[in-house]
Amino acid sequence: MAEGKACSCRKRFRGGASGYNCSFENKQLSDPVMQEHYTPSSIESAAQTKWEKNQVFRAIEDTSKPKYYCLCMFPYPSGKLHMGHVRNYTIGDVLSRYHRMQGYNVLQPMGWDAFGLPAENAAIANKVPPAKWTWDNIDYMRLQLKSLGFAIDWERELATCSPDYYKWNQWMFLRMLEKGIAYKKTQVVNWDPVDMTVLANEQVIDGRGWRTGALVEKREIPGYYLGITQYAEELLGDLDKLEHWPERVRLMQANWIGKSTGVRFAFPYELDGEAGQLWVFTTRADTIMGVTFCAVAAEHPLATHAAKNNPELAAFIEKCKHGSVMEADMATMEKEGMPTGIFVSHPLTGEQVEVWVGNYVLMSYGDGAVMGVPSHDERDFAFAKKYGLPINQVVGMEGKEYSLDAWQEWYGSKDGACVNSGKYDGLNYSAAVDAIAADLIAKNLGEKKVQWRLRDWGISRQRYWGCPIPLIHCDDCGTVPVPDDQLPVKLPEDCVPDGSGNPLLKRDDFLKCTCPKCGKPARRETDTMDTFVDSSWYYARYASPDNADAMVDERADYWMPVDQYIGGIEHAILHLLYSRFWSKAMRDLGLVSYDEPFKRLLTQGMVLNHIFSRRTDKGGIEYFAPEEVTAETDEKGRILSVKSSVDGLPVDYQGIGTMSKSKRNGIDPQALIEQYGADTARLFMMFAAPPEMTLEWSDSAVEGSFRFLRRVWKLAHDHISTGIVPAYTSGDLPAELKALRFQLHTLIQKVADDYGRRQQFNTAIAAVMEFLNAFAKADLKSDAGKAVAQEALETIALVLSPIVPHIADALWNELKPGSDILDQAWPKVDPAALVQDEIELVVQVNGKLRSNIKVAKDASKEVIEAAALADENVQKFVNGAPKKVIVVPGRLVNIVA
RNA sequence: GCCCGGGUGGCGAAAUCGGUAGACGCAGGGGAUUCAAAAUCCCCCGCUGAAAGGCGUGUCGGUUCGAGUCCGACCCCGGGCACCA
Numbered sequence: 018m019a020e021g022k023a024c025s026c027r028k029r030f031r032g033g034a035s036g037y038n039c040s041f042e043n044k045q046l047s048d049p050v051m052q053e054h055y056t057p058s059s060i061e062s063a064a065q066t067k068w069e070k071n072q073v074f075r076a077i078e079d080t081s082k083p084k085y086y087c088l089c090m091f092p093y094p095s096g097k098l099h100m101g102h103v104r105n106y107t108i109g110d111v112l113s114r115y116h117r118m119q120g121y122n123v124l125q126p127m128g129w130d131a132f133g134l135p136a137e138n139a140a141i142a143n144k145v146p147p148a149k150w151t152w153d154n155i156d157y158m159r160l161q162l163k164s165l166g167f168a169i170d171w172e173r174e175l176a177t178c179s180p181d182y183y184k185w186n187q188w189m190f191l192r193m194l195e196k197g198i199a200y201k202k203t204q205v206v207n208w209d210p211v212d213m214t215v216l217a218n219e220q221v222i223d224g225r226g227w228r229t230g231a232l233v234e235k236r237e238i239p240g241y242y243l244g245i246t247q248y249a250e251e252l253l254g255d256l257d258k259l260e261h262w263p264e265r266v267r268l269m270q271a272n273w274i275g276k277s278t279g280v281r282f283a284f285p286y287e288l289d290g291e292a293g294q295l296w297v298f299t300t301r302a303d304t305i306m307g308v309t310f311c312a313v314a315a316e317h318p319l320a321t322h323a324a325k326n327n328p329e330l331a332a333f334i335e336k337c338k339h340g341s342v343m344e345a346d347m348a349t350m351e352k353e354g355m356p357t358g359i360f361v362s363h364p365l366t367g368e369q370v371e372v373w374v375g376n377y378v379l380m381s382y383g384d385g386a387v388m389g390v391p392s393h394d395e396r397d398f399a400f401a402k403k404y405g406l407p408i409n410q411v412v413g414m415e416g417k418e419y420s421l422d423a424w425q426e427w428y429g430s431k432d433g434a435c436v437n438s439g440k441y442d443g444l445n446y447s448a449a450v451d452a453i454a455a456d457l458i459a460k461n462l463g464e465k466k467v468q469w470r471l472r473d474w475g476i477s478r479q480r481y482w483g484c485p486i487p488l489i490h491c492d493d494c495g496t497v498p499v500p501d502d503q504l505p506v507k508l509p510e511d512c513v514p515d516g517s518g519n520p521l522l523k524r525d526d527f528l529k530c531t532c533p534k535c536g537k538p539a540r541r542e543t544d545t546m547d548t549f550v551d552s553s554w555y556y557a558r559y560a561s562p563d564n565a566d567a568m569v570d571e572r573a574d575y576w577m578p579v580d581q582y583i584g585g586i587e588h589a590i591l592h593l594l595y596s597r598f599w600s601k602a603m604r605d606l607g608l609v610s611y612d613e614p615f616k617r618l619l620t621q622g623m624v625l626n627h628i629f630s631r632r633t634d635k636g637g638i639e640y641f642a643p644e645e646v647t648a649e650t651d652e653k654g655r656i657l658s659v660k661s662s663v664d665g666l667p668v669d670y671q672g673i674g675t676m677s678k679s680k681r682n683g684i685d686p687q688a689l690i691e692q693y694g695a696d697t698a699r700l701f702m703m704f705a706a707p708p709e710m711t712l713e714w715s716d717s718a719v720e721g722s723f724r725f726l727r728r729v730w731k732l733a734h735d736h737i738s739t740g741i742v743p744a745y746t747s748g749d750l751p752a753e754l755k756a757l758r759f760q761l762h763t764l765i766q767k768v769a770d771d772y773g774r775r776q777q778f779n780t781a782i783a784a785v786m787e788f789l790n791a792f793a794k795a796d797l798k799s800d801a802g803k804a805v806a807q808e809a810l811e812t813i814a815l816v817l818s819p820i821v822p823h824i825a826d827a828l829w830n831e832l833k834p835g836s837d838i839l840d841q842a843w844p845k846v847d848p849a850a851l852v853q854d855e856i857e858l859v860v861q862v863n864g865k866l867r868s869n870i871k872v873a874k875d876a877s878k879e880v881i882e883a884a885a886l887a888d889e890n891v892q893k894f895v896n897g898a899p900k901k902v903i904v905v906p907g908r909l910v911n912i913v914a
Numbered sequence: 915g916c917c918c919g920g921g922u923g924g925c926g927a928a929a930u931c932g933g934u935a936g937a938c939g940c941a942g943g944g945g946a947u948u949c950a951a952a953a954u955c956c957c958c959c960g961c962u963g964a965a966a967g968g969c970g971u972g973u974c975g976g977u978u979c980g981a982g983u984c985c986g987a988c989c990c991c992g993g994g995c996a997c998c999a
Contacts, residue, residue: 344915344916348916348995472996549996589994705927711919712926718941780938
């Protein structure tokens with residue numbers, strides 16, 4: 018059903034597009050004179066129709082050219098494009114079109130990250146099946162993307178909610194199951210006791226369910242995990258190979274993976290006559306002599322045991338089990354604990370140490386228990402102070418006094434040496450760790466261990482709108498994988514979730530099946546996969562989107578890895594790490610041959626806008642779009658108070674944040690495109706800020722981008738209306754034209770550097786604007802002037818074409834009739850144009866700018882120094898002989914007086 | 915709380931390797947053109963000062979002939995924190 022839908026809408030679009038393509042050709046024939054005014058709507062539809070008709074962006078494997086696979090993160094089909102999408106896809110389009118001009122065989126595909134929670138929310142709100150809502154959104158957003166004129170190969174379009182696609186999620190999951198990469202264990206989820214449903218983190222607001230307002234509970238349920246930790250070492254090590262990734266992303270991933278080498282050791286104990294061991298992990302084994310307590314997670318077996326005859330402790334444990342599962346909440350909440358009355362022996366001293374239950378100890382990290390060294394761990398220090406536990410200093414630093422009054426930074430330092438630690442006294446950090454580890458190992462109570470912060474990836478979701486996990490539950494055979502020839506397990510597309518649990522549980526036609534092993538009636542798994550699974554390999558599927566028999570084929574060997582990946586910085590960790598892991602898993606199954614899927618990464622900054630909200634009476638949050646509120650501001654423009662324009666009641670201002678559908682603060686680019694055209698929208702987004710930086714939305718500057726395009730059009734029109742001529746190639750020129758050509762050819766270099774190496778487009782645009790200012794001022798009426806004007810205008814069309822392809826196409830049609838700008842190579846720099854005789858240097862005295870001097874390009878240091886000292890203005894600030902003169906070739910002279 | 919970014923005129927920003935702070939644009943002011951308006955073109959536009967000059971890149975301190983850029987401490991804003999995508 019999903020597939021049929023996709024096909025029909027593609028046909029619909031093509032039919033619609035061909036309806037107006039004849040107007041373009043008619044205009045060419047009947048109206049050979051260039052329009053005086055810039056009219057984006059006709060220019061843009063003409064260019065887009067031509068591109069679509071000639072299929073110019075179809076990517077075909079061609080080993081005679083270097084390939085360039087340029088990929089933007091595919092959008093979630095939320096309904097409309099927002100400015101973040103325009104930014105993302107324009108960056109990708111500029112890079113794609115630029116590389117095409119540089120001779121690459123370019124692939125730029127597009128698809129839809131089509132499973133996910135918002136479709137279920139929409140279903141709850143509007144009673145529309147998620148499938149219909151999603152496919153309708155895709156149809157609309159595809160049209161929006163097409164109206165922006167991106168050089169996309171639409172033949173490769175995919176949607177993750179199509180069974181053609183998610184069949185391979187299921188197939189891959191079964192292979193991972195066979196290899197032991199996928200496995201089952203319990204997971205902790207947010208449970209809404211009123212709706213009897215699992216909530217996503219974003220559906221929990223201040224510990225309460227978003228719809229019911231009920232206090233959310235933590236609940237342990239079984240789920241499937243992918244063993245990403247099996248790849249932890251490689252995922253960390255290979256970060257070094259990703260030299261074209263931003264350093265900050267590699268850093269974030271390395272910290273996330275979090276390799277720490279330490280010691281895992283045990284506190285022996287005897288409980289009800291039975292011997293046991295409480296295992297903990299620490300990176301600070303050197304402080305082990307300072308242990309004054311141990312803390313275990315609420316779910317730890319010792320806690321459970323102690324709670325049996327201790328109702329107070331049982332209540333505390335119950336309280337710990339409530340509340341959030343989010344790390345941010347865990348880290349900021351008040352650290353609380355309660356003693357269990359159970360004592361364990363210190364493994365080295367034999368001293369008795371009491372075990373506490375701590376709400377800050379995570380069962381999922383390490384062994385679910387930690388040693389407490391309040392003297393040298395800030396969290397333990399606060400905990401000990403709160404509960405009056407002893408604090409024994411065991412690390413000292415020369416010249417530093419240990420005081421129990423307040424925590425000091427150096428207490429946690431690894432730069433000190435052991436004190437009050439018996440035979441370990443005087444040892445530094447690493448020597449102490451080694452000695453203590455050796456002693457623990459000798460006692461059979463410890464081991465050196467590498468601990469990872471990275472946890473295995475839980476992929477089970479108790480939700481409807483996702484890829485079904487291909488398993489069958491049989492009373493006799495247990496959990497049985499769905500055989501490959503029965504894939505895909507198709508999701509029924511007519512369900513309408515109502516917020517109270519997974520609607521698949523009510524669908525007998527989905528649930529009921531026969532056991533593949535014994536043939537008896539059995540029940541299908543109703544959990545679906547995390548949508549990060551869908552996005553972990555779509556980039557590879559674009560290479561072979563039509564293959565019904567294999568996940569990927571040999572065409573992936575041609576296109577992969579992705580040469581340039583572009584997406585929001587918010588994906589720096591999870592999506593990119595999961596994709597890297599999935600690639601390696603595919604490689605180990607022999608499906609692909611690359612180790613890393615993305616060669617070069619550009620992380621664009623988020624597009625931000627103001628967020629307005631109000632509490633609902635149930636304790637949930639209702640968001641207001643910026644146009645639905647009126648704000649009062651102070652003289653500096655800061656928001657003081659906000660009211661709803663509808664009911665006039667106060668609204669909370671939540672500050673600035675990323676544009677998102679859920680927060681209702683997105684700006685729809687449609688109005689912008691309709692008013693100014695796609696080229697202006699594209700130009701403005703590229704001009705407003707460098708791609709990596711966050712961008713606070715403001716629509717006041719759009720006008721300037723439009724004005725610039727109109728100016729380009731007018732200058733070209735003025736030139737063309739007096740007759741086009743061959744572009745200048747060689748011959749003597751007057752100084753003014755020489756200077757203009759110097760600027761033009763510097764511009765070609767500058768823009769190529771900005772597009773290709775720096776990936777910074779705002780400065781490229783500024784450089785073209787600067788050149789255009791000079792061009793407009795120049796006198797180009799002579800024959801030589803006209804030839805240079807032709808050369809300049811052709812060059813401007815070429816260098817701007819990646820950013821504003823429609824106007825560039827139209828200008829090219831006028832400047833070089835009979836040829837297509839898409840077939841043109843990047844303009845060549847004329848070395849003769851770059852020759853300069855004189856250069857200007859800045860002269861500073863004591864680091865302060867005092868003058869400028871002109872010297873011959875190759876003037877010696879002595880000549881430059883003399884010229885600088887001879888300068889009238891410089892002499893005013895220099896009395897007598899200078900102490901020192903610094904000459905920076907080609908830049909400046911600094912005289913130290 | 916932890917990890918990662920960012921902070922420069924009224925505003926978006928530039929300064930790419932430590933070398934002219936504010937390119938380019940928006941907004942604003944003045945003028946030209948026009949019967950008028952739109953559009954366009956020209957000039958001004960960090961603060962201070964009559965000028966010479968002085969001050970100025972979140973705050974405080976340091977390194978350097980020279981710091982927006984490097985180092986240390988702090989403040990504010992944004993992103994991520996594993997079930998939003």
